[in-house]
Structures are given as C-alpha cells and as structure tokens.
Amino acid sequence: MEIGTSLHANLDSLAHVGAEGILLGGFVVVLVAGLIRSFATVGMLRALTLTTLVAAAGWTAWDWPTDSMPLFAGLIQRDAFGSFFKIVFCVAGGLTTLVSANQQKNPHEYFLLLLAAVFGSQWAVMSTHWLIVVLALEMVALAGYALAGFAFTKSGAEGSLKYFIMGSALTAVMIYGMSLLYGATGSLNFSEAAFTQALLRAPTALVLVGGLFVVGGLLLKIASVPFHFWAPDTYEAAPTPVVAFFSVVPKLAGLAVLVRVSWALYAGGQHAVPWQFIIGLAALASMVVGNLGALAQRMPKRLLAYSSIAQSGFMLAAVACLNPESVDALLFYAVVFAVANFAVFIALDRFEKSDGCVDIASFAGLGRHRVGLALIMTVGLLSLTGLPPTGGFTAKLFLFTTLWGTFDGTGQPLYQLLFFVGLANTVVSLFFYLRLPYLLFFRTAPQQPAGATHGRVDWVLAVVGVALIALFLKPDALTGWINRVTFAW
Amino acid sequence: MGLLLLVVPVRFQSVFRMAALVVGVAQLILFALLLASFDASQPWHGLEQAAWFSIDLGTWGKLQASYLVAVDGLSVGLVGLSVLVLLLAVVSSWHVQENIKGYWSLLLILNGSIIGSFCALDLLLFYVFFEFMLIPMYFLIGIWGGPRREYASIKFFLYTLAGSIFILMGIILVYLSYQDPTQPAVAHTFNILHITNPLQLLIDSPLYTADATLGSYRGWTFLLFFLGFAIKLPAVPLHTWLPDAHVEAPTAISVILAALLLKIGGYGLLRFVYPVLPDAAQHFSPWVAGVGLLSIIYGAMNALASKDLKRLVAYSSVSHMGFVLLGLASGTSEGVGGAVYQMISHGLISAMLFLLVGVLYDRTHDRQISHYSGLAERMKPFTAFVLIAFFASMGIPGFSGFIGEVMIFLGAFRAAELGIFGLWIAITATTGLLLGAAYYLWTIQRMFFGPFHSRAGEHNLVPLTTREYVMLLPLAVATILLGVFPQLLLHYINPFVQAFLVSFSSLTD
Numbered sequence: 001m002e003i004g005t006s007l008h009a010n011l012d013s014l015a016h017v018g019a020e021g022i023l024l025g026g027f028v029v030v031l032v033a034g035l036i037r038s039f040a041t042v043g044m045l046r047a048l049t050l051t052t053l054v055a056a057a058g059w060t061a062w063d064w065p066t067d068s069m070p071l072f073a074g075l076i077q078r079d080a081f082g083s084f085f086k087i088v089f090c091v092a093g094g095l096t097t098l099v100s101a102n103q104q105k106n107p108h109e110y111f112l113l114l115l116a117a118v119f120g121s122q123w124a125v126m127s128t129h130w131l132i133v134v135l136a137l138e139m140v141a142l143a144g145y146a147l148a149g150f151a152f153t154k155s156g157a158e159g160s161l162k163y164f165i166m167g168s169a170l171t172a173v174m175i176y177g178m179s180l181l182y183g184a185t186g187s188l189n190f191s192e193a194a195f196t197q198a199l200l201r202a203p204t205a206l207v208l209v210g211g212l213f214v215v216g217g218l219l220l221k222i223a224s225v226p227f228h229f230w231a232p233d234t235y236e237a238a239p240t241p242v243v244a245f246f247s248v249v250p251k252l253a254g255l256a257v258l259v260r261v262s263w264a265l266y267a268g269g270q271h272a273v274p275w276q277f278i279i280g281l282a283a284l285a286s287m288v289v290g291n292l293g294a295l296a297q298r299m300p301k302r303l304l305a306y307s308s309i310a311q312s313g314f315m316l317a318a319v320a321c322l323n324p325e326s327v328d329a330l331l332f333y334a335v336v337f338a339v340a341n342f343a344v345f346i347a348l349d350r351f352e353k354s355d356g357c358v359d360i361a362s363f364a365g366l367g368r369h370r371v372g373l374a375l376i377m378t379v380g381l382l383s384l385t386g387l388p389p390t391g392g393f394t395a396k397l398f399l400f401t402t403l404w405g406t407f408d409g410t411g412q413p414l415y416q417l418l419f420f421v422g423l424a425n426t427v428v429s430l431f432f433y434l435r436l437p438y439l440l441f442f443r444t445a446p447q448q449p450a451g452a453t454h455g456r457v458d459w460v461l462a463v464v465g466v467a468l469i470a471l472f473l474k475p476d477a478l479t480g481w482i483n484r485v486t487f488a489w
Numbered sequence: 490m491g492l493l494l495l496v497v498p499v500r501f502q503s504v505f506r507m508a509a510l511v512v513g514v515a516q517l518i519l520f521a522l523l524l525a526s527f528d529a530s531q532p533w534h535g536l537e538q539a540a541w542f543s544i545d546l547g548t549w550g551k552l553q554a555s556y557l558v559a560v561d562g563l564s565v566g567l568v569g570l571s572v573l574v575l576l577l578a579v580v581s582s583w584h585v586q587e588n589i590k591g592y593w594s595l596l597l598i599l600n601g602s603i604i605g606s607f608c609a610l611d612l613l614l615f616y617v618f619f620e621f622m623l624i625p626m627y628f629l630i631g632i633w634g635g636p637r638r639e640y641a642s643i644k645f646f647l648y649t650l651a652g653s654i655f656i657l658m659g660i661i662l663v664y665l666s667y668q669d670p671t672q673p674a675v676a677h678t679f680n681i682l683h684i685t686n687p688l689q690l691l692i693d694s695p696l697y698t699a700d701a702t703l704g705s706y707r708g709w710t711f712l713l714f715f716l717g718f719a720i721k722l723p724a725v726p727l728h729t730w731l732p733d734a735h736v737e738a739p740t741a742i743s744v745i746l747a748a749l750l751l752k753i754g755g756y757g758l759l760r761f762v763y764p765v766l767p768d769a770a771q772h773f774s775p776w777v778a779g780v781g782l783l784s785i786i787y788g789a790m791n792a793l794a795s796k797d798l799k800r801l802v803a804y805s806s807v808s809h810m811g812f813v814l815l816g817l818a819s820g821t822s823e824g825v826g827g828a829v830y831q832m833i834s835h836g837l838i839s840a841m842l843f844l845l846v847g848v849l850y851d852r853t854h855d856r857q858i859s860h861y862s863g864l865a866e867r868m869k870p871f872t873a874f875v876l877i878a879f880f881a882s883m884g885i886p887g888f889s890g891f892i893g894e895v896m897i898f899l900g901a902f903r904a905a906e907l908g909i910f911g912l913w914i915a916i917t918a919t920t921g922l923l924l925g926a927a928y929y930l931w932t933i934q935r936m937f938f939g940p941f942h943s944r945a946g947e948h949n950l951v952p953l954t955t956r957e958y959v960m961l962l963p964l965a966v967a968t969i970l971l972g973v974f975p976q977l978l979l980h981y982i983n984p985f986v987q988a989f990l991v992s993f994s995s996l997t998d
Contacts, residue, residue, distance in 0.1 A: 387623075387624070389621055401664070404662070408665065408695070423654050426654060427651050441631070
C-alpha cells in the first residue's frame with residue numbers, strides 16, 4: 001500500500017477510537033494535575049478520573065457501531081461486541097474510582113494506573129492482530145502488577161510478584177505461540193480470510209502447539225485452571241477496591257480476546273484441532289477446582305478468588321460453545337458477574353474499614369448491626385450462586401439453556417457434561433457462598449461493634465444492589481443492548 | 490382483579506405486624522371476592538399476563554418468559570388454604586420478640602412466594618417463586634428457630650436446593666421441546682397452558698419420542714421432576730430434612746412448612762409433570778406408588794417411635810403425604826381427586842397440630858411426650874382441640890382427612906384392578922391407617938389420660954387465650970365442615986380432575 005493512502009486510512013480510523021482518545025486525554029490531564037500541588041488531592045484526582053471514564057463510556061454508547069469495520073489496516077476491529085465490553089470496563093473503572101475515596105497513599109499513581117488498565121482493556125477487546133493483543137494485554141497486566149502491590153505491605157509485594165512472574169512467563173509463552181502461528185499462516189492479523197485459509201493448510205501439530213500456547217496465555221488473564229495459582233495470593237494481598245477491579249476488568253478483557261481468538265482458530269469447525277474440547281476442559285476444571293478450593297477457605301478474599309476461578313469456568317463454558325447464541329449468554333453473564341462481584345467486594349471493603357474484618361469468622365453477628373451492608377453482600381453472593389431474585393439466576397438460566405441448545409445442535413456430549421457439572425457445581429457453591437450470610441445473620445457478635453461512622457450503605461452500594469435485583473426483574477433492559485450485538489467476522 | 494396484589498404483597502413495611510395482618514386480611518377478602526366470581530365450569534380465573542423478558546438468540550429464535558398467573562379448580566383450594574394458614578401464622582407469631590423487622594419482612598416475602606407459586610402458569614415464574622421460598626425459610630428457621638436451628642436450616646436449604654436443580658434441568662428440557670403457538674418456530678415456551686398441549690410439542694426435540702421408559706428423555710425428565718418434588722413433598726427416603734426443620738422451626742414457620750410448603754411438591758406434580766409426561770407417569774406409576782407406600786409406612790413407624798411431640802407430628806406429615814403420592818399414582822379420578830383433597834385437608838389438620846404443639850410449648854418449653862400425663866384434667870378446651878386434630882388426622886369419618894383417604898383408597902384399589910400397580914400395595918397401605926390410629930391413640934393415652942403430671946409444673950398450664958381460640962377454631966370448623974360436606978371442595982376439584990384425566994385416557998385410546 002502506498003504511504004499516502006495508508007496514512008489517510010489511519011487518520012480516518014482515528015475518528016473511530018474517540019473513547020480511547022478520551023481516556024488518553026484524561027490520562028494526561030490526571031498526570032499533569034498530579035504534578036501540580038494544589039490539584040493533587042484525592043478528591044480532585046478522583047473526580048477527574050471519574051469524569052474521564054464516564055465520558056469514555058458515554059462516547060462509546062453514543063458512537064455505537066452497527067456493523068463491524070476493520071481499522072488501522074486490520075490491527076483492530078470496531079464492532080458492537082467490543083463496544084459492549086468497553087462500556088462494562090468504563091463502568092467497572094468508575095465504580096472502582098468511586099469506592100477508592102480514601103486512597104491516601106500515592107493517589108496520583110493509583111488513578112493513573114487504573115486509567116491505564118481500562119485503556120489497555122479497551123484496545124484488547126477490539127484487537128484482531130497478534131501485536132495489538134500482546135500490547136494491550138500487557139498494558140493491562142503492567143498496571144495490574146503495580147496495583148496488586150498497592151497495599152505496600154510485604155504480602156502485597158509477594159502477591160504482586162507472584163502475579164508478575166507467572167504473568168510474564170505466560171506472556172512469553174503466548175508470544176512464542178503467536179510466532180508459531182505466524183510461521184504457520186504468514187499472517188499476524190487473525191481475522192482476515194488469508195489467515196483462516198493458511199491455517200487450514202498448515203500442519204495440525206504446529207497449529208495445535210501454537211494455539212495452545214496462545215490460549216494458555218489468555219487463560220492466565222482469566223484466572224482459569226491450570227493457570228489460576230496467582231489469583232488467591234494476589235487477591236488476598238491487594239487492596240479490596242483493586243481486587244474488585246481486578247476480578248472483573250482483566251478477566252473480561254481476556255475472555256473477549258479468547259472469544260475472538262478461539263473463533264479464528266476454530267475456523268467455523270473446519271479445523272482438525274477440537275478447540276471446543278480444549279476450552280471446555282478448562283471450563284470444567286475451573287468450575288470444579290474453583291468451587292472445591294473455595295470450600296476450605298478462611299479468608300474472605302481468598303474465598304472470592306476461588307469463586308472467581310469458578311465463575312471463569314462458567315463463562316468459559318459459554319466460550320466453548322463457539323456459536324453466536326453463546327456470545328449473548330456470555331455477555332449477559334459477564335455483566336451480572338461484574339455487578340455481583342462489585343457488590344460483594346464493596347461491601348467487603350466497608351466491613352474491613354468499619355469492623356476490621358480479616359477472616360471469615362470475624363463477620364459473625366455483624367449482620368444485625370449493619371443490616372443494609374450485610375443485605376447487599378447477601379444479594380451479591382446469592383447472585384454469584386445463581387439464585388432468584390437476582391440477576392445471577394437469569395444469567396445462569398441463559399447459560400444453561402445455551403449449553404443444552406448447543407448440545408442439541410451439535411450432539412457433542414461435551415456440552416451435556418458441562419451442563420450437568422455446571423448445575424452440580426451450583427449446589428456445591430451454595431455451601432461457601434452462604435458462609436458469609438450465615439455468619440452475618442445467624443451468629444451473635446462478641447461485642448457491639450465500635451465504629452458507627454463507617455459501615456453504612458452509601459448510594460454506590462445501593463445502586464449496585466438494586467441493579468442486581470433489576471437484572472432479574474427486568475433483564476430486558478440488558479438483553480436489549482445484547483440483542484444489538486451481533487458477533488460475526 | 491386484585492390478584493396482582495394477592496401475589497406481590499408489600500415487600501418492605503415499617504409497621505410490621507400490623508402490616509402483615511392487614512395484608513393477610515386483605516388477601517382473605519380478595520380471595521373471597523375471587524371465590525364469589527368463580528365458576529367451576531370455566532378453566533382459568535383471574536388471568537393476568539405481562540411480558541417478563543425476551544432475549545433474541547439469533548437462529549434459535551427467542552428465549553422468553555412471562556408473568557402469567559391464574560387459578561383453577563386445583564389451585565383455588567390451595568390458594569384458599571394458603572391465605573387462611575398465612576393469616577393464622579401472622580396471629581400465631583404476634584409475640585415474636587427478637588429482630589421484629591426481619592421476621593415480618595421475611596414472613597411477607599414468604600407469603601408472596603407461596604401464593605405466587607400456586608398461581609404461576611409460567612414454568613419459569615413457578616420455579617422462581619419456588620426457589621424464592623427457600624431464602625426466607627432458611628433465615629426464618631436459622632434465626633428464630635430452636636437450639637439446633639443452624640444445622641436444620643442448612644440441611645433444609647441444601648436438600649431443597651438440590652431438588653430445585655433437578656427441577657430446573659427438567660424445566661429446561663421441557664422448555665426446549667415446546668413452541669409458543671403465537672410465534673411458531675421462533676420461540677420456545679414456558680407457558681404451562683402450551684406445554685400441556687401435545688400439539689405444541691416440537692418435532693425432533695428431546696421430548697419428541699414415544700419411548701417413556703428409563704433411559705429415554707421422557708423417562709429422564711419425569712424422574713428429574715419427580716426427584717425434585719419428592720424432596721419437597723417429602724417422600725421417603727428423601728425426607729430426612731423435614732423432622733429436623735420442623736423440630737427447630739418456630740411454631741408459625743412449622744405451620745407454614747407443613748401446611749403449605751409440602752403441598753407445593755404435590756402441586757408441581759399435578760400441575761405440569763403429570764400432564765406433560767402422562768406416558769412416563771404411567772410407566773413409573775408402580776414406583777411412584779411404591780415410594781408413596783414406603784412413606785406411609787415408614788413415616789408412621791417413625792411417628793410411633795417419636796419421643797418428641799413435634800417430631801411425631803412431623804413424621805405423621807411424611808406418612809400423610811405418602812397417601813398423596815399413592816392417589817396420584819393410581820391415575821384414577823377417585824385417586825387424583827383424593828390426592829388433591831388430602832393435600833388441602835392435611836394442610837388444615839397439620840396447621841392445627843403444629844399450632845397445638847406450639848400452645849403447649851409456649852407454656853412449658855417442653856415437648857417430651859413422657860413428661861406429661863393427665864393433661865385432660867387441667868386443660869379441657871386444649872384437650873378437645875387436640876382430640877379433634879388427632880381424630881381428623883387419623884381419618885375418622887366426619888373429618889376432612891377421612892374423605893381424602895377414602896377417595897385415595899378407592900382409587901388405589903381400582904388402579905390395582907386395572908393392573909396399574911399390584912394389589913399388595915393398596916392392601917399394605919391400609920395398615921398405614923392402623924398405624925396412624927396407633928400412634929395417635931397411644932399419645933392421647935400417655936399425655937392426656939391418667940393422673941395429672943407435668944414435669945414443668947402445673948402453674949404454667951394457663952387456659953387457652955383468646956388469640957389461641959382465634960387460631961384454632963377456624964381450622965377445627967373447616968376440618969369438620971370439609972368432612973361433613975365434601976361437595977364444598979369437590980365442586981372445585983372435580984372439573985380439574987376430569988380435565989387432568991383427559992391426558993391419561995388419550996393414551997389408552
């Protein structure tokens with residue numbers, strides 16, 4: 001391509017990444033504001049970050065794509081699938097910002113890293129090119145490594161380092177896998193027809209190894225078995241708002257990339273490697289390991305880390321279906337999971353601040369003094385279990401219907417297995433999800449809790465809690481958006 | 490039609506027990522209005538429909554559910570029972586001290602979901618109400634219950650949740666097999682009116698098979714549903730959560746549990762499992778009858794061996810719900826009608842029994858049968874109510890229990906004649922009646938006759954209060970009324986049973 005036309009094409013493409021532009025602009029503003037002494041207050045930085053995220057989400061919603069369009073000569077693809085996730089990321093970032101009101105330590109860096117992570121995830125969900133996949137996911141990961149250690153404690157450093165070492169090793173493996181796939185296909189853009197054609201001609205073993213490496217790297221981001229070991233340690237040591245962010249944004253970014261990558265590798269079912277089995281196996285293992293692991297936990301954050309591994313399993317089960325219907329179920333599940341996770345983590349954060357809760361046992365009897373807080377936490381946990389009247393029930397219903405529908409359509413027993421194991425796991429998960437509500441309400445507190453100033457329900461928490469119930473009563477509001485997402489190449 | 494209000498009462502209120510009472514009375518009035526306009530020859534009353542959600546699934550059409558409620562001859566009796574029992578539960582828990590706000594809120598949520606599940610005509614809506622009963626029950630037993638409440642509540646929750654997962658699997662299978670006639674080939678349906686219509690069965694769907702034996706989809710679906718509802722009913726050997734939950738639950742909650750929640754198991758089977766899968770139901774009917782028989786005998790044996798009065802009553806519930814299964818399995822008009830009659834009658838009687846146990850427990854905090862004797866001397870009205878409740882539960886003529894059981898036995902013997910299941914099942918089941926008489930009469934003899942003795946002292950044994958009369962009298966009157974004039978209820982049940990049996994007779998043709 002001639003330089004002039006490619007330059008023009010790239011300039012045209014710039015018009016379509018307005019939301020990312022806003023994030024970048026906001027990043028610079030926060031960066032500069034942090035250097036000016038009079039602006040560098042927590043409140044100011046927080047307001048700036050929040051404005052940026054809201055503006056970016058607003059732009060994405062306003063500039064909703066009706067069809068898919070490759071940008072920057074095929075580096076990224078602008079479609080409704082990506083835009084949907086972008087809004088979720090901005091909202092998740094915004095919620096994290098809202099609950100980080102007393103981030104007194106290094107607020108400047110904190111909010112910058114948060115913006116950087118959202119920025120990276122936005123690119124990741126649009127990427128159709130190995131280069132952008134790596135760059136975007138590494139941007140998220142680097143911000144993540146730093147944020148994980150933001151408690152500035154010894155265990156925080158340990159958790160962060162563990163995440164960093166596993167993350168960088170797996171990224172190296174992923175890049176190696178990409179190079180193998182590049183060698184096999186001669187194309188870095190995995191969405192173009194040439195890639196698919198070359199893939200079908202390439203030696204199966206080469207594609208299998210390359211693809212496995214790439215998928216493995218993505219499974220790490222999702223915190224799925226077998227690359228889940230970092231999650232409990234990292235979650236336990238990081239500040240709670242960061243964990244809430246962590247368990248949602250990088251995970252969903254990884255899932256979105258995995259959807260695109262697995263579709264490319266699957267090549268409409270023509271390829272010899274049964275990718276649905278590989279992803280389905282990871283889904284099964286994540287559900288079982290996550291749920292069984294959670295049963296034995298004493299620390300709330302470790303418990304939630306295992307829960308998030310199990311939830312990854314459920315979402316991977318939707319990815320393994322590899323059909324357009326499953327994408328709808330995945331999107332719904334992802335949103336509900338994000339909201340429920342925030343409800344639980346925000347409530348957890350409040351409990352930590354007001355009552356100094358460290359382990360699960362210290363929650364005993366607090367539900368009687370902090371009714372609202374305990375109630376919202378319970379709603380969040382019920383939603384993660386998948387019980388009515390919460391969005392979690394609707395999400396699980398869509399997911400299981402999709403699994404059975406896929407089984408019906410393909411006749412592969414894998415989906416039947418996922419269906420039954422998933423349902424069995426729902427019962428198992430009740431055991432540990434109910435542990436906290438059980439202690440909160442059934443036990444009596446040893447003494448009257450001291451802090452009366454904290455531990456109240458503020459509007460953020462109330463909105464999150466109401467949203468979970470609303471997603472049950474009126475899922476149409478969300479499905480309306482999802483129906484506007486048509487995932488296609 | 491004020492049915493919407495009937496289904497979704499005020500969820501959050503500030504004037505707790507008054508609000509609950511007002512809701513209860515309002516429900517009673519609404520129900521009376523509904524009954525006044527009820528024409529038994531028409532199938533559905535008070536139909537209300539609103540779209541709930543709809544999600545586009547591309548080539549698979551749409552996933553949609555609606556808020557669809559109505560009552561018919563089957564549910565009208567159960568709704569009436571619920572309204573009455575829930576109102577009495579409000580009266581009975583008038584003096585709850587601890588954590589009042591939580592208690593009344595949970596009770597009202599429970600109220601809404603119970604009536605909701607009896608009215609729901611959308612499978613998913615039914616399931617949601619069904620599941621939603623668990624959470625308030627869990628907390629009501631777990632916070633306001635007896636000493637082993639934590640164990641009992643978690644056991645209750647896990648058993649019932651496991652059951653609901655089976656039901657959910659069944660629901661998904663049914664859902665995928667039926668189409669919505671208003672949008673053929675586009676949408677599957679959860680609508681009970683459509684799924685009970687074989688014309689809407691989709692070709693090549695999981696349930697589209699003539700094979701209803703074990704191993705086929707129809708057989709599996711039936712078993713999944715049966716397992717789920719048998720836990721709720723509860724049928725032996727899935728009943729072990731019940732005695733624990735009953736013994737630990739506060740009186741009002743025991744009443745609701747026995748009188749209403751158990752009925753939802755039978756109701757679910759009658760409402761859609763049998764009509765959707767009549768062939769599988771017929772295939773498995775000897776097994777269903779066998780499970781029913783086992784429940785009757787095993788429940789009665791355990792009641793005989795119980796030392797705790799409340800445990801005795803709980804096991805008698807297991808035994809009586811076994812009769813419901815037996816009647817259902819017979820597939821005859823007498824048996825099925827008897828099963829419905831027995832459900833309502835047992836609702837009244839068990840509510841009365843648990844209230845009476847509560848009356849005694851409130852006074853002495855002691856439920857051991859052996860700690861009492863000669864109570865008849867000191868508490869005459871109380872003894873009279875106990876005698877009514879015991880005799881009604883035994884199935885003595887003149888009480889509602891008699892009608893239900895007689896109809897079930899007529900059905901069972903006719904079924905044995907028709908070769909649906911063995912005659913020995915029907916014959917052995919009659920010993921259940923004998924055992925019932927044995928444990929009740931023995932209890933009366935031990936507790937009420939003989940020289941007066943009470944381990945808790947006699948000064949506690951104050952006479953019945955007005956509040957207690959208000960609770961017990963309506964139940965006693967209703968039991969006797971339904972025992973003397975069964976037509977009052979059969980008038981509603983019969984049209985339902987006739988319609989119900991059409992799906993069965995179409996098989997044999």
